[in-house]
Amino acid sequence: MSEQKDKSTTPSRKERKLQTAKEEKKKNRGSGKKPAAKRSSKPGAGKSESNQGAAARIADKKKPSRRPASSGEKRRPATAGGERLSPAERYEQRQSERTAGAPVTGSTSGKPYAGDKGRGPTSGQPYAGGKVKTARETAERDRARTAANAGGRKPGTAVPAGTGVQGLPKAARPHSEAAVPGKKPQAELSGAPKRPDPTVPTVEAEQIKAGDRIVVTIKRIGINGEGVGYYRRKAVFIDGAITNEVVKAEVIETQEKFMKAKLMEIEKKSPDRVEPPCPVFGICGGCQIQHISYPGQLRAKTEIVREAFSRYTGLNDLKIKPMLGMDRPWDYRNKAQLQVERRDVKGSKSEIVAGLYEIGSHEIVDISGCPIQHPQVNRAIERVKAVLGELNIPLSKGDSRGGRSDIKDSGPRKGVRTIVVRYGFQSEQLQVTLVTENADIPRQEELIERLRLELPEMTGLSLNVNPLKTSLIFGERTTSLWGSEAMKESLGDLEFELSPRAFFQLNPEQTTKLYETIRVAAALTGKETVVDAYCGTGTIGLWLAPYAAEVRGIEIIPEAVEDATRNAALNGRDNAQFFEGEAEDLLPRWAKAGLSPDVIVADPPRTGLDRKFLETVLRTKPQKFVYVSCNPSTLAKDCKVLLDGGYEIQSVQPLDMFPQTSHVECVTVLVKNS
Numbered sequence: 001m002s003e004q005k006d007k008s009t010t011p012s013r014k015e016r017k018l019q020t021a022k023e024e025k026k027k028n029r030g031s032g033k034k035p036a037a038k039r040s041s042k043p044g045a046g047k048s049e050s051n052q053g054a055a056a057r058i059a060d061k062k063k064p065s066r067r068p069a070s071s072g073e074k075r076r077p078a079t080a081g082g083e084r085l086s087p088a089e090r091y092e093q094r095q096s097e098r099t100a101g102a103p104v105t106g107s108t109s110g111k112p113y114a115g116d117k118g119r120g121p122t123s124g125q126p127y128a129g130g131k132v133k134t135a136r137e138t139a140e141r142d143r144a145r146t147a148a149n150a151g152g153r154k155p156g157t158a159v160p161a162g163t164g165v166q167g168l169p170k171a172a173r174p175h176s177e178a179a180v181p182g183k184k185p186q187a188e189l190s191g192a193p194k195r196p197d198p199t200v201p202t203v204e205a206e207q208i209k210a211g212d213r214i215v216v217t218i219k220r221i222g223i224n225g226e227g228v229g230y231y232r233r234k235a236v237f238i239d240g241a242i243t244n245e246v247v248k249a250e251v252i253e254t255q256e257k258f259m260k261a262k263l264m265e266i267e268k269k270s271p272d273r274v275e276p277p278c279p280v281f282g283i284c285g286g287c288q289i290q291h292i293s294y295p296g297q298l299r300a301k302t303e304i305v306r307e308a309f310s311r312y313t314g315l316n317d318l319k320i321k322p323m324l325g326m327d328r329p330w331d332y333r334n335k336a337q338l339q340v341e342r343r344d345v346k347g348s349k350s351e352i353v354a355g356l357y358e359i360g361s362h363e364i365v366d367i368s369g370c371p372i373q374h375p376q377v378n379r380a381i382e383r384v385k386a387v388l389g390e391l392n393i394p395l396s397k398g399d400s401r402g403g404r405s406d407i408k409d410s411g412p413r414k415g416v417r418t419i420v421v422r423y424g425f426q427s428e429q430l431q432v433t434l435v436t437e438n439a440d441i442p443r444q445e446e447l448i449e450r451l452r453l454e455l456p457e458m459t460g461l462s463l464n465v466n467p468l469k470t471s472l473i474f475g476e477r478t479t480s481l482w483g484s485e486a487m488k489e490s491l492g493d494l495e496f497e498l499s500p501r502a503f504f505q506l507n508p509e510q511t512t513k514l515y516e517t518i519r520v521a522a523a524l525t526g527k528e529t530v531v532d533a534y535c536g537t538g539t540i541g542l543w544l545a546p547y548a549a550e551v552r553g554i555e556i557i558p559e560a561v562e563d564a565t566r567n568a569a570l571n572g573r574d575n576a577q578f579f580e581g582e583a584e585d586l587l588p589r590w591a592k593a594g595l596s597p598d599v600i601v602a603d604p605p606r607t608g609l610d611r612k613f614l615e616t617v618l619r620t621k622p623q624k625f626v627y628v629s630c631n632p633s634t635l636a637k638d639c640k641v642l643l644d645g646g647y648e649i650q651s652v653q654p655l656d657m658f659p660q661t662s663h664v665e666c667v668t669v670l671v672k673n674s
């Protein structure tokens with residue numbers, strides 16, 4: 001009994017320790033200090049209080065967000081250059097800097113190139129214009145997904161994000177610098193397949209599974225802007241990695257001939273790496289290579305062209321002319337086609353979001369203030385959004401009255417699905433087209449009145465009806481709601497009228513360089529018959545007409561052909577005629593009827609030339625074939641057919657029509673073998 005009493009009144013050693021800790025906690029409460037027991041259990045115990053405080057501040061600074069990281073969320077530490085942050089984290093970090101009133105980093109407004117600092121807003125305002133909430137949501141979801149993926153790896157190969165290859169058990173390390181201390185990581189050698197080092201444990205490419213981590217040296221930039229390296233001769237595609245970088249990446253997909261991997265860490269950073277200025281870079285699918293300096297982009301694109309020709313034609317030492325770039329590779333797009341959605345916002349009614357689909361999904365990413373679109377285009381999009389919201393015009397997405405396209409059987413889809421805005425850099429005219437599921441838009445008079453008031457530069461408002469669930473923006477039917485359906489724009493000495501559905505090059509500054517390159521390449525003497533295939537509104541044909549005997553254009557969109565015919569008259573080019581039809585159908589018919597063009601210029605969509613069209617070229621044998629292409633792969637494949645059919649390549653001139661994206665335009669001249 002007494003013993004029992006003693007036991008209950010005399011604290012045990014464990015209880016005493018607990019009591020001391022409790023007392024210390026109580027003492028420290030208010031001062032913010034951690035209990036000594038806790039402090040001493042950490043490495044670095046014994047540091048002075050001021051050191052502890054400094055360490056805590058640095059850690060705080062490194063937090064990309066002011067929001068506390070949710071439990072279970074794993075954060076990769078940011079290096080000084082920020083290169084370990086995912087785009088979503090980078091976005092969040094920048095957002096918190098901006099909210100804190102810090103200047104927007106990297107503004108080189110008015111300077112040539114983005115330089116190594118990237119580019120801030122030319123207008124001196126943040127890009128997102130305060131309308132970044134939706135992008136932030138997407139960024140958060142992206143981070144949550146990353147955290148979820150990190151938790152779902154297989155035991156044995158799983159390593160927490162940030163631990164890199166060293167976190168793998170030795171046997172599972174595919175290319176581990178830890179495998180043989182002091183040795184160069186084998187993966188650094190992996191790009192150039194060399195004899196395997198027998199002292200390094202190796203894992204064959206076939207054994208690699210999703211979730212494994214590998215170290216790869218990036219050899220080049222691929223056609224979609226991804227870094228391309230090799231793991232034991234197998235190609236690895238890694239988004240966000242740059243040529244000559246050594247990166248740690250987590251495999252996300254394995255196929256027989258290639259793997260896809262996610263960039264985890266950069267071991268050796270390229271001097272071409274810059275901070276992408278756009279907050280939604282890496283989330284929105286619009287740009288792919290904002291993280292590469294502009295000179296680096298031009299080099300990468302030249303390599304894309306070289307690689308395509310080498311792969312598809314076998315021409316390994318083809319001479320490619322120096323890329324024609326821009327002095328200021330921003331604000332260049334004269335047109336935006338953005339999907340719209342009405343979203344609920346806590347505490348207020350709803351907001352309208354306009355943007356592009358997130359990479360690999362049907363979620364719209366808000367791209368307000370897009371840095372590659374002309375500021376007038378951005379401004380017009382904001383105004384149209386505001387008016388649609390103010391008048392409560394039904395939208396096809398996220399609008400219960402119209403049915404929701406993202407919810408099955410939620411009713412018919414009715415309402416605006418896309419806003420299309422095109423701005424004339426020379427004419428300063430603005431064309432606005434709303435693409436809807438049906439032509440039945442309510443409050444049309446008010447809509448016209450409000451838009452005219454908000455956008456005095458608007459010269460035409462049209463409605464295009466596209467009821468189909470398709471990736472094509474426009475439907476067949478366009479009606480003018482107000483003003484002139486076609487807008488005016490000029491290039492060089494030429495004036496053009498452009499209907500809403502008609503193609504017009506997106507980058508006017510580069511377009512004049514493109515057309516001049518074609519003119520010089522065609523080297524016309526005034527005697528030639530020229531075919532302008534895939535002619536759009538007749539721009540190339542009309543550019544060449546003064547130097548040719550006759551120009552015939554072919555175009556599939558009827559309104560564009562009408563524009564081209566009007567444009568010929570407008571510019572007094574009476575030796576140019578334009579025809580509606582498919583190039584692969586009309587050219588053979590003309591050839592059959594006896595037409596024998598001296599020069600054919602073809603500027604097809606990304607899919608390239610139709611086989612029937614190519615066969616007709618080989619049959620009619622023009623002296624010169626000028627191939628204008630925005631897709632090096634289809635260009636090179638089609639050139640192979642022409643090379644095999646008796647042509648040779650005279651010149652390849654790449655041109656940067658789409659800075660910050662991986663797209664590249666090329667003018668390739670083929671001549672008949674003598």
Ligand SMILES: C[S@@+](CC[C@H](N)C(=O)[O-])C[C@H]1O[C@@H](n2cnc3c(N)ncnc32)[C@H](O)[C@@H]1O
Nearest residue numbers: 503505534535536539555556582583603604605
């Ligand atoms: C890349 S754009 C070039 C337009 C024009 N050359 C220019 O510089 O503005 C391609 C054009 O080909 C048209 N097109 C697409 N498929 C076609 C086909 N099978 N036959 C004729 N034209 C076609 C498109 O409507 C578009 O106007």
